[in-house]
Amino acid sequence: MTLLDCRGVTKRFGGLVAVRDVSFAVGLGEIVALIGPNGAGKTTLFNCISGVYRLTAGTLRFDGRDLAALRRDRICRAGVGRTFQIPRPFLDLSALENVLLGAVFGKGGASLPHARAAAQEDLAFVGLDAKAEAPARSLTFQERRALEVARALATRPKLLLLDEVMAGLNPTEVAGLVRLVRRIRDERGVTVLWVEHVMRAVMDLAERIVVLHQGSVVADGPPPAVVRDPAVVEAYLGEKYVF
Amino acid sequence: MGAGAALAALAILPTLSSTYLATVVYQLFLFFIVAQSFDLVAGYMGYVNLGHYVFFGVGAYAFCIALVGNAPLVLAFAGAGLAALACALLLSYPLFRLRGDYFAFATLALLILFQILATNLEGLTGGSNGISLPPGYHLYAAYYLALAVAAACLVVVRGLMRLRIGLAFLGIREDEQAAEIFGVPLLAHKVLGLGVSGAFAGVAGGIQAWTLSYIDPPTVFGMDVALVPIAMALFGGSGTAAGPLVGVVALGLLEQGLWSRLRYLHVAVYGAILILVGLLMPGGIARSGPWRRLAALRAGAPAGSGRAATGGGA
Numbered sequence: 001m002t003l004l005d006c007r008g009v010t011k012r013f014g015g016l017v018a019v020r021d022v023s024f025a026v027g028l029g030e031i032v033a034l035i036g037p038n039g040a041g042k043t044t045l046f047n048c049i050s051g052v053y054r055l056t057a058g059t060l061r062f063d064g065r066d067l068a069a070l071r072r073d074r075i076c077r078a079g080v081g082r083t084f085q086i087p088r089p090f091l092d093l094s095a096l097e098n099v100l101l102g103a104v105f106g107k108g109g110a111s112l113p114h115a116r117a118a119a120q121e122d123l124a125f126v127g128l129d130a131k132a133e134a135p136a137r138s139l140t141f142q143e144r145r146a147l148e149v150a151r152a153l154a155t156r157p158k159l160l161l162l163d164e165v166m167a168g169l170n171p172t173e174v175a176g177l178v179r180l181v182r183r184i185r186d187e188r189g190v191t192v193l194w195v196e197h198v199m200r201a202v203m204d205l206a207e208r209i210v211v212l213h214q215g216s217v218v219a220d221g222p223p224p225a226v227v228r229d230p231a232v233v234e235a236y237l238g239e240k241y242v243f
Numbered sequence: 244m245g246a247g248a249a250l251a252a253l254a255i256l257p258t259l260s261s262t263y264l265a266t267v268v269y270q271l272f273l274f275f276i277v278a279q280s281f282d283l284v285a286g287y288m289g290y291v292n293l294g295h296y297v298f299f300g301v302g303a304y305a306f307c308i309a310l311v312g313n314a315p316l317v318l319a320f321a322g323a324g325l326a327a328l329a330c331a332l333l334l335s336y337p338l339f340r341l342r343g344d345y346f347a348f349a350t351l352a353l354l355i356l357f358q359i360l361a362t363n364l365e366g367l368t369g370g371s372n373g374i375s376l377p378p379g380y381h382l383y384a385a386y387y388l389a390l391a392v393a394a395a396c397l398v399v400v401r402g403l404m405r406l407r408i409g410l411a412f413l414g415i416r417e418d419e420q421a422a423e424i425f426g427v428p429l430l431a432h433k434v435l436g437l438g439v440s441g442a443f444a445g446v447a448g449g450i451q452a453w454t455l456s457y458i459d460p461p462t463v464f465g466m467d468v469a470l471v472p473i474a475m476a477l478f479g480g481s482g483t484a485a486g487p488l489v490g491v492v493a494l495g496l497l498e499q500g501l502w503s504r505l506r507y508l509h510v511a512v513y514g515a516i517l518i519l520v521g522l523l524m525p526g527g528i529a530r531s532g533p534w535r536r537l538a539a540l541r542a543g544a545p546a547g548s549g550r551a552a553t554g555g556g557a
Contacts, residue, residue, distance in 0.1 A: 050424055076426035090417035101414050104407045105426030112407055155426055 003028045003159055003191050004049070008058035011044050018044040020215035021058070026159065031185055031192045033206035033223075035199075037236050040212040042195040043085055046161050049193075050082045051075040063158060079107050081157030085164050085195075087144035089136035095147055096132040099123055099154045106155020119154055126150045126180065142173065149180070153188065160184060162194040166201050174198055178205050199237070203227070211236060253390055257383050265386055269454075271495045272389035273447050276396050277472035278479075278487040280443035283400050285473075286482030287409065288436045289416030290339075290346055294353030295444060296469030298327040302445025303452035303463045304361065307374040310453075320388075320449050327445020328438050335434040342419070358464035373459025376452070385454045392450065396443045401484065403439070412436060416482075478520060480527025480534075489528050 004026040011019040019041040026032050034042050047053045049060060051072035060067040067075055081102075089098050099122050103115035110118055123129045126146040131139060139147060145165055152160055162181065166174050178201050184190050196202050202209065202223065209226040211219040213235040219226045226232055257265040281295040305326035309319035334353070341349050361368045368374065403409050411432045414422030423429050452458050462468065472491070479490020497516060501509035524531040 052420070052424070071428075072420075072423040073426050073428045076424060082424060084421070088418055088421045090414055090421070092417060093413055097410065097413070101410050101422065101427070102425045104410060105414075105422075105428075107426070112410075115407075151425060 001028045002026070003030075003063060004193065005061040006045075006049075006058070007061070009045065009048060009055060009060060010057040011041075011048055011053055012056040017215055019048065019212075022212070022215070022217050023058075024210050024217055024220050026191060026193050028158075029185065029189065029191055030207055031181065031194065031205055032208045032210060033202045034193060034195045034210050034212065035197070035202060035236065036212035036218075039214075040236075041215040042212055043163060044215075045212070046082060046163055046195065049075075049161060050080055073105070076105070076155055076157075077107050077109070079156075079158035080161065081106065081152035081155045081159070081190075082161035083145075083148040083152050083163055083165060085167075087141070087148045089139070089144050089147050089151070091137040092135065094133050094135055095123060095128055095139065095143075095150075096120065098136055098147055099150045102151045102154035103156075106157070108154065108156035115154075119150075122150045122154045125153065125183075142169070149184075153184065153190070157190055159191045159193060162192060162196075164195050164197060166196060166198045169198075171200075174201050177201070181205055199227075250394065254387075257386050262382065265382060267495070267499055269382070269386045269389055271491055272386075272393040273451055274472050274475055274495055275393045275488060275491045276389070276447040277444050278476040278491050279393075279396050279400055280440040280447075281473055282476045282481055282487045283403070283412075284436050284440045285476065286486065287400075287404060287416060288412040288433065289419075290342075290433070290436075292350045292437070292440070293347050293470070293473060294350035294357075295440065295473065297353045297357045297464065298331060298441035298444035299448035299451070299469075300357055300361070300463035301330045302327045302448030303458050304368055304374070304448075305445070306449030306452045307376060307458055308367065310376055311374060320446060323449025323452075324442045324446040327448070328442040330445075331437045331441030332434060335430075335437050338437075339430060339433045354464055354466055354469050358460045361460040361464060368460075371459060373457055373462070376456045378456055380453045380456070382454070385450060389447075389450050392443070392446050397488070399439065399443075408432065408435065474517070478517070478527055480529030480531075483527065483529040486527050486529040489534075493528060 002025045006025070007023050009019055009022040010017065022045060034045070036042055044053065048055055049067065051067065051070060055068050063079060065078055067078070070078060090101070096119055099119040100115055103110050103119045103122070104112060108118065120129065120132060123132050126149050128143060128146050128150060131143060136144065136147060149162070149165065166177050169177065181192060181194065182205060185192055194206070206223055208221065209219070209223050210217060211226060211232050218231045218235055219229045227237060253268070256268060277295065277299055281292060285291045302323035306319045306323040309322045310316070314322065338346060338349060362371050404412070411422065411427045414425070414427050415429060415432060419429060448463060455462065475490035475494045476487040477490070478494055479488065480486030498513060501513050505512055520528070528534050
């Protein structure tokens with residue numbers, strides 16, 4: 001069953017076409033990686049799906065609804081959660097309050113007392129339970145990233161958009177996050193669409209890879225086939241990349 | 244416990260003290276209502292509404308127009324709040340298209356706009372002649388009314404901040420776009436915040452008009468009066484629970500004390516103290532080191548002196 005269906009999605013900034021006629025679908029329960037060189041349009045596509053940008057052309061159907069017609073907060077309540085590439089926590093609020101906001105206003109729509117327990121649970125899920133009362137400002141960069149994930153999970157999304165959550169991590173940390181993303185799908189039943197440059201993690205985790213290059217889809221398929229696709233090697237991975 | 248005792252003390256104050264003291268405290272109540280309602284939007288929601296006083300002025304005019312039109316007193320006060328509320332709702336649409344400094348400056352311009360409107364709409368407002376009320380207010384009645392509204396304002400603001408609405412306000416202050424992406428309907432919350440804030444300021448304006456018996460455009464829309472409660476909120480610590488209260492008491496009493504003791508220098512000394520506190524305590528009194536140590540001391544008092552010693556050593 002298709003959860004997200006992008007058809008001919010195009011986003012133009014003046015003369016620059018950042019996303020050009022992109023069509024692909026994400027099935028319910030899938031973990032799909034979105035890869036491509038810098039400037040390929042990955043984050044722009046995320047911004048289109050979460051309503052930060054309005055589409056220039058094309059349609060975005062999610063769970064039977066037209067996302068392009070919805071306001072950002074309604075897109076969230078329809079079941080789309082996201083993280084930001086550069087974490088954007090509410091710096092003067094505690095980690096718990098950050099997550100609480102998602103729990104209260106997201107698709108879960110819990111009342112405050114219920115949300116508090118759920119938010120604690122989500123913090124524990126990403127391993128931040130010890131930092132619940134700490135102001136987000138005091139968290140390290142990695143902790144802020146985990147907080148982004150917890151805050152997005154707290155909205156109880158059907159589809160989670162993860163934007164480069166593994167960039168700059170060491171191999172142990174990458175392995176930890178790979179396990180976390182898998183648990184998000186397996187334990188929470190959340191479908192994951194995930195922008196990533198860390199190919200090791202992509203190969204470990206993704207069930208399907210969509211490759212963007214200069215705003216267009218150049219490949220879409222199972223990881224082993226995609227990484228051997230000449231167009232992908234040419235555009236992104238380079239000749240030397242061998243598995 | 245502390246709040247109850249303070250309320251009781253304020254309630255019996257007029258029976259024990261001079262009229263002068265009761266008048267001073269009464270004026271502080273009005274300052275507090277305006278400062279605290281300003282800070283709901285500025286301190287918690289992050290929208291610095293420098294023109295907050297227009298709600299006060301609209302309330303004052305609505306009250307006077309109603310009373311001159313022979314409306315019962317209760318209805319006139321309700322009208323003051325409702326007129327300011329309606330004004331806040333109408334202004335929401337253009338104002339909340341702006342953010343940050345642009346919002347602040349647009350709201351500052353409202354003061355000038357409303358003063359011009361009040362001067363030119365002669366049929367409604369009496370123009371620059373203002374409106375006179377038949378004498379008939381009672382200081383104690385005004386005192387208790389202002390006390391009740393001030394207490395209600397404090398309770399409502401603290402109450403809202405304990406609800407999900409309060410969480411939305413904080414999210415809007417911190418990062419509006421992120422808040423929206425995490426599900427907060429922005430406009431509804433902003434309109435609600437400005438509406439509540441405006442209604443309280445409007446009622447305060449009505450009470451003030453009642454005791455002045457006469458208003459004209461500069462008394463209720465003038466820049467000199469309009470920015471005082473805002474200065475108080477910022478001075479005390481905008482966005483903190485105690486800030487507006489502390490600022491109103493500190494600046495209000497300072498102003499009175501200087502005025503009665505230093506007849507000719509009081510404005511200069513007042514200004515100098517404002518600048519010094521601004522330099523030494525950016526973020527307001529309630530965010531300063533001494534105030535926090537005091538608060539920690541109070542909170543930790545039953546447990547012993549350990550925290551106090553740590554605080555003093557830091």
